[in-house]
Amino acid sequence: xxxxxxxxxxxxxxxxxxxxxxxxxxxxxxxxxxxxxxxxxxxxxxxxxxxxxxxxxxxxxxxxxxxxxxxxxxxxxxxxxxxxxxxxxxxxxxxxxxxxxxxxxxxxxxxxxxxxxxxxxxxxxxxxxxxxxxxxxxxxxxxxxxxxxxxxxxxxxxxxxxxxxxxxxxxxxxxxxxxxxxxxxxxxxxxxxxxxxxxxxxxxxxxxxxxxxxxxxxxxxxxxxxxxxxxxxxxxxxxxxxxxxxxxxxxxxxxxxxxxxxxxxxxxxxxxxxxxxxxxxxxxxxxxxxxxxxxxxxxxxxxxxxxxxxxxxxxxxxxxxxxxxxxxxxxxxxxxxxxxxxxxxxxxxxxxxxxxx
Numbered sequence: 001x002x003x004x005x006x007x008x009x010x011x012x013x014x015x016x017x018x019x020x021x022x023x024x025x026x027x028x029x030x031x032x033x034x035x036x037x038x039x040x041x042x043x044x045x046x047x048x049x050x051x052x053x054x055x056x057x058x059x060x061x062x063x064x065x066x067x068x069x070x071x072x073x074x075x076x077x078x079x080x081x082x083x084x085x086x087x088x089x090x091x092x093x094x095x096x097x098x099x100x101x102x103x104x105x106x107x108x109x110x111x112x113x114x115x116x117x118x119x120x121x122x123x124x125x126x127x128x129x130x131x132x133x134x135x136x137x138x139x140x141x142x143x144x145x146x147x148x149x150x151x152x153x154x155x156x157x158x159x160x161x162x163x164x165x166x167x168x169x170x171x172x173x174x175x176x177x178x179x180x181x182x183x184x185x186x187x188x189x190x191x192x193x194x195x196x197x198x199x200x201x202x203x204x205x206x207x208x209x210x211x212x213x214x215x216x217x218x219x220x221x222x223x224x225x226x227x228x229x230x231x232x233x234x235x236x237x238x239x240x241x242x243x244x245x246x247x248x249x250x251x252x253x254x255x256x257x258x259x260x261x262x263x264x265x266x267x268x269x270x271x272x273x274x275x276x277x278x279x280x281x282x283x284x285x286x287x288x289x290x291x292x293x294x295x296x297x298x299x300x301x302x303x304x305x306x307x308x309x310x311x312x313x314x315x316x317x318x319x320x321x322x323x324x325x326x327x328x329x330x331x332x333x334x335x336x337x338x339x340x341x342x343x344x345x346x347x348x349x350x351x352x353x354x355x356x357x
Contacts, residue, residue, distance in 0.1 A: 001243040006030045032201045047085065048124045054081050061091045062303050063278070067306040069113070083116050086125060096129040096168070103141055107150035114154055118161045128166040134198070136176040139185035152192045155240040157351060159193025169225065174205055177223065187224045196220075199229035202244045202252065202270060210255035217264040218257065230269030232281075232320065243319040246270065246293065250281045268298060274321050276334035277301055292317050292327045300334065308333055 010030070013023050023052050048058065056068040065081055095117060104111065115143075118129055133142045136337055139175055142148050148337045158165040167189055171177060189196055202208060207216070217227045233243045245251070249270040257265060272279045277300035285294050291314040297305045311332050314325035326332050 002030065003240065015018065030041050042262060048083055049085055052081075054078060054085060057082050057090070058203060059089070061299055062091055064096060064099060065089075066093070066096045067093050067113070069097065069099050069105070079116050083119065083122065086117075086122055090124045093104075093124060093126040093131065095127075096131060098131040101132050102130050103132040103133060103138075107147035107154060110151060111154055118158065118163070124225075124279060125163060127146060127166060128158055129166045129168050129197075131168040131170075133170040135167070135182060135185055135189075136171050138182050139179065139182040142185040142188050143181060148188075152188055155189065155192035155194045165192075165194040166196050166263075167196045167334055168228070169196050170200050171198055171213060172203060173215060174219050177216065177219040182221055185201060186225065190224045196223075196225040197228040198225050199231060201231040201233050201242075202249050203233060203242050204244050208244050208248070208252060210259075213252065213256035216261050217260050217267060221261070221264050227264050227267035229271055230267060232270045232272045239319070241344050245316060246281055246320075246324075247284060247314070247316050250293075253281075271298055272321050277305065279321055282309065287311070287328070290327060293324065297333075301313060302334065305333055 010026060013026060022170045045058055047057050058066040059066070060066055063101075065082070065086065082095075086095070097113060102113070114128070117125060129148050136266065140148075142152065145151075155165055176182065186196060198216075200216075201204075201209065207213060213230065218225055230249075232246065232249055233239055257267065269278060275298070278298040280296045280298045281293060282296045283294040285292055292311045293314055294309060295312055296309045297307065300306050300308075310329065311327040312321075312332075314326045315324060318324050321332075
């Protein structure tokens with residue numbers, strides 16, 4: 001999956017029995033270049049409370065706070081700090097609990113994070129989201145595991161508190177929705193009062209056909225789920241190995257979207273989760289002789305930008321926003337992060353934009 005040049009360099013070091021320190025240094029350089037922390041996860045999103053950092057808490061959008069239970073510099077353990085932060089920020093109406101995968105925790109550990117969010121002092125908190133792939137790889141978590149019932153009782157408590165609980169389930173292929181155990185898990189989750197909303201990245205050689213997404217959305221609808229997002233493969237890790245060009249992604253989405261019922265057309269995409277926000281590819285158009293991507297800010301750090309459309313020169317090979325150039329304007333309607341701004345941008349694949357009339 002790594003770029004061929006990096007593979008050759010590492011293989012040469014290993015072949016000549018280079019010191020471990022040299023191999024590790026080269027591997028670290030490759031890892032850093034592959035952007036392990038995209039969309040400003042380490043710096044722009046970090047928060048502090050009374051002068052001390054809040055690890056794992058990110059205030060991405062005005063109304064949404066992300067709480068990471070992962071490891072490393074974004075590890076979370078300070079649920080009290082999160083609750084204090086939420087009390088001081090009544091504009092926050094939604095908390096997204098993410099990972100790793102939060103549902104890897106047992107019911108007792110999960111309660112340690114969920115129960116404090118139901119405190120009456122957080123009445124402005126309307127929804128709690130849990131991002132997980134467990135329905136696809138571990139449906140036993142909700143059916144046959146010893147603490148399955150206890151977990152679902154916690155889901156019921158969230159619903160009984162008057163808050164919306166959304167299980168943000170990742171499914172990358174309709175086969176993941178076929179097992180009877182998965183279907184029973186989905187039934188039990190929805191019976192608890194939670195809503196399952198589905199999302200997945202568009203992955204080359206896995207789900208890069210319209211028929212795959214059509215079948216997946218229809219299966220999800222039959223199981224009471226709400227199709228939510230088709231994501232563009234994020235600009236992190238060995239992205240080139242998995243990435244689908246934006247132009248192809250838009251056609252895949254459009255062809256699948258046009259052949260499902262209106263109940264499944266809750267889904268949005270293709271969407272890029274960039275530093276500025278979620279950028280959707282709304283279309284490909286010819287404007288004054290210029291072939292362009294029609295883009296839209298689905299979500300944004302700056303609320304003023306939400307819903308705003310803008311244009312980029314069409315490039316059939318581009319796989320991310322940093323591979324595009326603005327059309328009809330000197331820049332996109334947001335500022336790139338320093339890392340994004342430093343990445344090379346391919347030249348426009350169409351004539352320059354027309355001057356304003």
